[in-house]
Amino acid sequence: MKIVRTIGGMKAAVRLAKKEGRTIGFVPTMGFLHEGHLSLVRACRESADVSVVSIFVNPLQFGPKEDFKEYPRDLERDRRLLEREGVDFVFQPEASEIYPAGYRTTVEVEGLQDVLCGRSRPGHFKGVATVVLKLFHIVEPNVAFFGQKDAQQAVILRKMVEDLNLDLELRVLPIVRESDGLAMSSRNVYLGKDERRAALILFHSLAEAQRMYRQGERRTGVIVARLKEMIAGEPLAREDYVEIVDCRDLSSLDLIDRDVLVALAVFIGRTRLIDNTILTSGKNPSSYMKGGTESGSPSKLNLRGAEDEKNPS
Numbered sequence: 048m049k050i051v052r053t054i055g056g057m058k059a060a061v062r063l064a065k066k067e068g069r070t071i072g073f074v075p076t077m078g079f080l081h082e083g084h085l086s087l088v089r090a091c092r093e094s095a096d097v098s099v100v101s102i103f104v105n106p107l108q109f110g111p112k113e114d115f116k117e118y119p120r121d122l123e124r125d126r127r128l129l130e131r132e133g134v135d136f137v138f139q140p141e142a143s144e145i146y147p148a149g150y151r152t153t154v155e156v157e158g159l160q161d162v163l164c165g166r167s168r169p170g171h172f173k174g175v176a177t178v179v180l181k182l183f184h185i186v187e188p189n190v191a192f193f194g195q196k197d198a199q200q201a202v203i204l205r206k207m208v209e210d211l212n213l214d215l216e217l218r219v220l221p222i223v224r225e226s227d228g229l230a231m232s233s234r235n236v237y238l239g240k241d242e243r244r245a246a247l248i249l250f251h252s253l254a255e256a257q258r259m260y261r262q263g264e265r266r267t268g269v270i271v272a273r274l275k276e277m278i279a280g281e282p283l284a285r286e287d288y289v290e291i292v293d294c295r296d297l298s299s300l301d302l303i304d305r306d307v308l309v310a311l312a313v314f315i316g317r318t319r320l321i322d323n324t325i326l327t328s329g330k331n332p333s334s335y336m337k338g339g340t341e342s343g344s345p346s347k348l349n350l351r352g353a354e355d356e357k358n359p360s
């Protein structure tokens with residue numbers, strides 16, 4: 048496994064691999080890796096000849112009052128994990144390599160960037176889209192992997208790929224959870240013991256949404272109200288938002304008449320956690336996240352909901 052720190056070095060490695068007719072798979076991360084990241088890495092290894100994982104805590108996607116400085120980092124451990132997975136290249140640039148003095152260009156995916164997490168994190172998705180577009184230009188992947196954990200990010204990046212005619216396939220894989228249901232996240236390390244227990248309110252709320260939907264509830268207002276009530280009942284939790292939106296364009300709905308995303312953001316103490324699930328009729332499952340064509344392995348996208356996501360296939 049090679050560690051590459053410069054854009055020039057990464058471009059040269061990619062150029063060589065492509066000249067040899069090999070395909071490139073790419074997993075962008077901010078490091079402090081867990082099984083969620085590693086599920087993407089494994090899919091990447093299976094799908095492409097050469098695997099590239101980037102580790103870059105992107106300053107542009109953090110607000111001034113957010114946790115850029117504290118964001119957990121453990122590069123030694125990350126490298127060991129990636130080496131064990133058989134990754135070919137780790138791209139690990141300094142911030143000054145990606146944003147040299149005088150840097151001015153950004154990418155905005157209008158509309159989609161302003162809803163859900165965009166409301167409480169203004170500028171976040173501009174930072175994400177900008178860095179991912181830059182990374183795509185540097186790594187030139189044939190296929191890139193993202194997690195449904197960050198569903199809004201996936202929708203935004205898919206739109207960017209479409210709108211800017213990028214020649215790559217974007218694949219989105221299911222949320223990997225701890226054995227009790229908590230979605231894995233690098234930020235879970237911030238949680239104290241009581242907070243860790245309280246954080247299960249996200250998973251339990253999503254499971255409740257699935258249950259209500261299975262029992263025939265189709266009014267988004269009724270489901271959202273129940274989830275808000277559950278979150279309010281957990282003393283260590285403070286809701287940021289609970290919303291049910293169209294899976295493709297993130298627009299709000301009164302009635303569930305298509306595949307929808309139930310998305311939440313909840314503060315547990317000072318830690319803001321996000322989670323989501325998809326409510327689907329199952330008759331005509333949406334392929335909005337999976338990417339590529341419907342012919343991909345069905346196990347690659349879990350459309351079954353929070354309870355089943357506990358043990359993703």
Ligand code: AMP
Nearest residue numbers: 076077078083193194196197222223231
């Ligand atoms: P991050 O390091 O948080 O920027 O995440 C890098 C990638 O891993 C993103 O595409 C995330 O959506 C994905 N990811 C993070 N947590 C999980 C999880 N629990 N399950 C699946 N994918 C995840």
